[in-house]
Amino acid sequence: MSLRVAMIVVFVFLYAPMLLLVIYSFNESRLVTVWAGFSTRWYGELFRDRQMMSALWVSLRVAFMAATTAVVLGTLAAVALTRLGPFRGRNALGVLVTAPLVIPEVITGLSLLLLFVAMGQLIGWPAERGMVTVWIAHVTFATAFVTVVVAARLARFESALYEAALDLGATPFRAFVQVVLPVIAPALLAGWLLAFTLSLDDLVIASFTTGPGATTLPMVVFSSVRLGVSPKVNALATLLIAFVVLAALASWWLMQRRSAYRDT
Amino acid sequence: MSGTPGFLSLRGLERRYGTVNAVDVVDLDIGRSEIFALLGPSGCGKSTLLRMLAGLEGIDAGTIHLDGELLNAQPAHRRPVNMMFQAYALFPHLTVADNVAFGLRQLGMETARLRARVEEMLALVRMSDYAARRPQQLSGGQQQRVALARSLARAPKLLLLDEPMAALDRQLRVEMQRELREILRSIEITCVIVTHDRDEAMTMADRIGLMQQGRLVQVGSPEAVYDRPRTRFAAEFLGPVNLLDGVAESADRVRLGDRLLPTAGAAPGARITVAVRPEDIDLHLAPPAHGQALAGTLVGIDYMGAHRVLEIEVPGLPRLSVIVSGSAQKTPPPGTAVWLDWWPEDAVVLEETS
Numbered sequence: 001m002s003l004r005v006a007m008i009v010v011f012v013f014l015y016a017p018m019l020l021l022v023i024y025s026f027n028e029s030r031l032v033t034v035w036a037g038f039s040t041r042w043y044g045e046l047f048r049d050r051q052m053m054s055a056l057w058v059s060l061r062v063a064f065m066a067a068t069t070a071v072v073l074g075t076l077a078a079v080a081l082t083r084l085g086p087f088r089g090r091n092a093l094g095v096l097v098t099a100p101l102v103i104p105e106v107i108t109g110l111s112l113l114l115l116f117v118a119m120g121q122l123i124g125w126p127a128e129r130g131m132v133t134v135w136i137a138h139v140t141f142a143t144a145f146v147t148v149v150v151a152a153r154l155a156r157f158e159s160a161l162y163e164a165a166l167d168l169g170a171t172p173f174r175a176f177v178q179v180v181l182p183v184i185a186p187a188l189l190a191g192w193l194l195a196f197t198l199s200l201d202d203l204v205i206a207s208f209t210t211g212p213g214a215t216t217l218p219m220v221v222f223s224s225v226r227l228g229v230s231p232k233v234n235a236l237a238t239l240l241i242a243f244v245v246l247a248a249l250a251s252w253w254l255m256q257r258r259s260a261y262r263d264t
Numbered sequence: 265m266s267g268t269p270g271f272l273s274l275r276g277l278e279r280r281y282g283t284v285n286a287v288d289v290v291d292l293d294i295g296r297s298e299i300f301a302l303l304g305p306s307g308c309g310k311s312t313l314l315r316m317l318a319g320l321e322g323i324d325a326g327t328i329h330l331d332g333e334l335l336n337a338q339p340a341h342r343r344p345v346n347m348m349f350q351a352y353a354l355f356p357h358l359t360v361a362d363n364v365a366f367g368l369r370q371l372g373m374e375t376a377r378l379r380a381r382v383e384e385m386l387a388l389v390r391m392s393d394y395a396a397r398r399p400q401q402l403s404g405g406q407q408q409r410v411a412l413a414r415s416l417a418r419a420p421k422l423l424l425l426d427e428p429m430a431a432l433d434r435q436l437r438v439e440m441q442r443e444l445r446e447i448l449r450s451i452e453i454t455c456v457i458v459t460h461d462r463d464e465a466m467t468m469a470d471r472i473g474l475m476q477q478g479r480l481v482q483v484g485s486p487e488a489v490y491d492r493p494r495t496r497f498a499a500e501f502l503g504p505v506n507l508l509d510g511v512a513e514s515a516d517r518v519r520l521g522d523r524l525l526p527t528a529g530a531a532p533g534a535r536i537t538v539a540v541r542p543e544d545i546d547l548h549l550a551p552p553a554h555g556q557a558l559a560g561t562l563v564g565i566d567y568m569g570a571h572r573v574l575e576i577e578v579p580g581l582p583r584l585s586v587i588v589s590g591s592a593q594k595t596p597p598p599g600t601a602v603w604l605d606w607w608p609e610d611a612v613v614l615e616e617t618s
Contacts, residue, residue, distance in 0.1 A: 160353035163320050166340040167347050168367035169418065175341075178366075182357040 018241060025234035032229050042235040049232060052220055059200055059217040062131055066138035067195035071188055073139065074146025074195075079176075081147070082154040098148060100141040109208030112137045116209060129211030137209040138202060142195035149194060149255075153187035190251035197247045200240070269329060271296040271454055272317075272422055277326035279312050279478075286312040288478035290326070294471075297452040299445070301469035305501070306460055309478040314424050314458045318347045331421055341370070347424040351431050352411035354399035360410050361386070361395040367418040385413040388447060405436050412447065423448070425457040429464055441467050462502050466490065474498050491541075494615050499539040504573075506540045506584045507614075516608055521580040524556045526608035537614045542573065542587040544610035548603040549596060557603035560584070562596060576602060 025043075029036035046052060077097045081090065100108060116133050120126055126133055161183065165175035181188070203218035210216065217240075221233055270293030279287040287309045294300045302310040315321035317328060319340030328335040335343055346367070354363050364382045373381070386392045389409035399407055408428065415423060428444060429437045445468045448455050459465050465472050466486040474482045474489060474497075482489055482498045493499035496507060510520040512530035518538055527538050551557060563583070564575035571589040578584060586604065588595065596602070 158351075158353065160349045160351065161355060163318075163340070164347075164349055164353040164355070165366070166320070167318055167345075167349075168414070169341050169370035170366075171341055174370070179355055179357075183355075185357075 021234050022238045022241065024231065025238040027231055027234075030231065032231060032234070042231040046232045046235045046239075052217070052232070052236065055215050055217045055220040058131060058214055062134050062138060062206075062214075062216060063196045063199035065135050066142050066199040067192045069135070069139045070142035070146045070195040071192045073143045074191060075150050075188060077143065077147045078150035078154050082151050082157075083159075098144050100144040101148070105141075105202070105204040106208075108141060109137065109205040112140065112205065113208040129209055130214040131210075133209045133211065134206050134214060134216065137205050138195075138199040141205065142198055145194050145198060146191035149191040150184065150187050153184045153255075157184060186254040190254040193247045193251040193254075197244050201244070270294045271298070271331060272456070273327075273329040275327045275329075277313070277316065277328065278324045279309070279316060279321060280324045285309075285478045287316065290478075290480050292473060292480060292483065294454065294456065296454055299448055299455045299457065299468060299470050301457045301459055301465035301472045302475055303459055303462060303465040303472050303501070304475035308475040310458045310460075310475045311426060313475070314347070314426055314456060317422065317456060318345055318424055319343045320347075344418075344421040345424060346415040346418055346420040346422075347426060348408075348411045348415045348428060350426045352399075352407045354407055354410055354414070356399055358398075359395065360391060360397050360399065360402070363399065363410055364414045364417050367414065371418065381417060385417045388416070388451075389413045404432050405440055408432065408440060412444065416451070416453070421454065423453050423455045425455065427459055428457060429459070429461065437464070438467075444468065466502075474501060492612050493539055496537065496539075496614055499612070499614060504542050504585055504587075506542065506545070506582075508538050508540065508581060508584075508611075510536060510538065512536050512613075518611065518613075520558065521578070523558055525558065525605060525611065527611040527613055528608045530613045538611040539614055540606055540611050542585040543571075545584070545586045545604050545606050547574070547576075547586050547588055548605070549600070551603050552605060554605075557605040558584075559601065559603055562598050562600045562602050564598060565595060574602075576604060578604070 024032060024035075026038050026040065027035055028039040028041065074097075077093065080087075081094050081097070084090070112133075113129075116126055116129055120128070157180065161179055162175055165179040166172065170178060201218065202216075203222055206216045207219060210219070217236075221236060224230060225233060272292075272294040274290055274292040277287055277290040277292075278285060290313060302313060304310045312321055316323055317335075319335070319338060319342075323336055330344065335345075355366065358366065361382050364385050365378055368378045368381055382395075383392065386395055389412050391406060391409050391413065394402065394406060394410075399410065402410065408431070425444075429440060432440060441464060448468075457465070457468060469486060471484060472482075472486055472489050473480050476497050482494050484492075489498065490502045493502060493505075499505045499507065508518075508520055510518045510525075512527070512532050512534045513519045513524055514532050515530055516526060516528055517524045518527045518530060518536060525538075527536075530536050548557060551559070558578045558581070560576040560578035562574055563577045566573040566575075571587050572595055574586045574588060574595070576584045576586055584604065
């Protein structure tokens with residue numbers, strides 16, 4: 001019984017703030033703390049806010065590109081780690097690829113900023129920071145997450161499937177593309193969704209590595225909140241929560257859905 | 265081993281893992297359209313040898329020739345060899361028809377021919393009605409047929425079967441063994457089967473190669489290997505057997521305790537082990553006239569349906585098993601005194617190599 005109470009307390013602690021935020025996003029009043037009746041007014045205002053909408057567009061594009069790149073790189077890293085057998089530097093690769101999982105974002109962001117500045121001075125690229133630099137920065141940490149997800153799937157991949165493809169005349173490359181990739185596709189999609197969400201979320205690293213004209217949504221939200229909370233932000237946050245929850249559920253479901261693609 | 269190379273010819277084949285030879289100097293010739301079973305306990309190297317033939321395992325020494333062509337340097341996907349994997353390894357994301365078509369697509373075969381070939385293969389294994397299904401919607405036996413169709417589609421010169429019945433339950437196994445053998449015979453394909461199941465090897469194969477610790481210890485027809493095992497291991501692996509230690513009195517007499525029993529091909533004076541199958545022992549309820557039968561006591565009876573296994577205790581010898589068939593009423597009760605003998609060719613003198 002006491003365990004049950006403790007669990008409820010934890011859930012309230014974790015989710016009450018978000019619930020409050022969702023409720024107040026439908027508040028008629030301009031004052032965030034005073035309830036004045038149900039309204040979807042702030043959602044309308046949100047969609048008319050050009051600054052926020054352009055920031056959303058930037059964030060979505062960065063997240064899409066970062067997630068896609070991370071899936072390619074993360075899959076290659078996962079293949080190297082799980083399928084190539086022992087090779088010189090495998091352990092080092094494993095540690096280095098997944099290190100961004102535990103490195104504080106501030107440090108990742110700062111080090112990337114220093115790198116971009118130094119590169120700009122040395123080779124003239126990137127001349128200025130913007131979407132491309134945020135994209136590259138997001139790829140670095142998103143790749144780590146994708147690698148972990150895909151490596152977990154590859155670890156229980158039935159190697160006889162790959163061998164059967166070779167045996168039936170497929171070159172190693174075609175065997176990988178025609179058999180391994182389709183079978184692990186749910187894990188790739190789950191990794192992509194995870195990377196997309198993380199990129200959409202990120203404030204710290206983006207703040208360090210962005211430049212003029214490439215303000216991401218979390219940055220707009222953060223700076224607007226400092227000037228006083230507009231209920232618009234509640235509306236935006238509600239939409240983001242809905243999206244993140246859906247993406248998380250989708251990736252969880254894809255990882256769970258083993259029956260259709262069972263090979264172990 | 266004959267001097268003329270076979271359709272499939274292995275010479276001095278070796279595979280090493282560290283200091284262990286998984287496959288240890290294997291020489292073997294297999295004829296065209298022959299069904300050959302590699303039989304042995306797990307870890308004897310039979311699967312490694314099969315994978316070497318498929319190109320999925322490296323070769324440390326020796327050569328593999330197939331139809332006069334050296335296979336050593338050819339990677340798996342270029343060899344005219346196809347394998348049916350142990351758990352079938354059907355592609356879960358493809359339909360039955362696409363599984364069978366997979367190997368043909370790699371050849372770049374045109375659509376019409378490819379379709380015809382897939383239909384032909386599915387008809388061969390009686391799975392035409394399941395072309396649009398996914399592998400996970402099929403039973404074990406059906407999956408096996410699809411796997412067979414897939415491995416035959418490219419018309420390989422050599423078909424490899426890795427423990428073909430291991431994933432099936434016992435009842436289905438006997439049925440599928442017969443069906444598989446008939447399909448293989450009808451298309452006259454050269455085939456190497458790996459199995460640890462002696463019944464499977466004896467039912468399906470023209471010849472058996474018995475493997476032990478990476479070596480081929482005996483090669484021959486199922487009858488030859490069963491009736492004339494060369495070693496203790498071969499005798500025991502192929503079925504229940506009585507192993508009796510004695511001294512050769514002459515070329516065709518072995519002294520067991522105080523009796524002389526028939527055997528064949530012994531070196532006089534040598535300490536030898538003879539192997540006698542339980543079904544080859546003749547049981548008498550009265551001493552035979554020649555006076556050289558083993559005298560013992562019936563101590564146990566196991567009823568096995570069509571036959572019975574009798575346990576006989578003979579002073580100075582390990583307990584003997586004797587299989588008798590026929591009416592159960594004729595079986596004497598435990599405690600009965602019995603006499604045992606056999607024909608000379610049924611007591612095989614083993615080489616003392618094990």
